[in-house]
Amino acid sequence: MELWILIAAVVILIAIGLYRFFKARKILNTLSEEEFREGYRKAQLIDVREPKEYDGGHILGARNIPLSQLRNRLAELRKDKPVYLYCQSGARSTRAAMMLHKKGYNNLYMLEGGFKKWTGKIKTKN
Template sequence: MINFGMVSWIILIVVLLVWGGFWLYSYLLRKNNATMISQEDFQQTMHSAQVVDIREANEFNSAHILGARNVPYSTLQQGVPGFNKTQPIYLYADMHNLTGRVAKKLREAGYEDIYILEGGMSDWKGKVKRAN
């Protein structure tokens, strides 16, 4: 006879382990391939960096950090465009798991100064360009 209470606990534990593993993987991608940067530091130094929004075009077009360039994650899957290797790259999106993947791809392509905005676009308090 199947004990559905036990099965429910097993399913819950498996889901938590998978979620925890995904979170750890995303964290390690970010930690090993980029430096997290606070909003304050981002705002103070973004004028000397390449600010890259990796969200899809429709998200970028609705609102983005003023001065950012849109290079969607889906585009980066086909290859890394020619960024300037002498300037830092500041990445942001809504989810950190995407920025970690992009940072890894950039690191593998020879880029070294890679930063990820803490909190991403969803926590951004600076200037934003919005669609009309």
């Protein structure tokens, strides 16, 4: 009996994970670094990492709105302009995009591979 409960829980977790994966692919455009570079200057470039990560190095021109603060800082983002998101590897960007989409944002883009794959100019805080 306990084994069946465990199996059911695992199946449910896998189903939820697959749902989120396909939903994210539907609402979020993942861009290569080259594609990201072409469009981010005309968009809202948001680094969703925590402030210490941001201060350690970020894409030139990015604003830091950590995922942990995003819900309370939505007023800082415009719905009529594209939103370019990045984090360290992509997981937080995906979660941020899901949240933004629920709040009515539609032009959502993410840097493939996140900041750790970025080879362009960066800025650090001293």
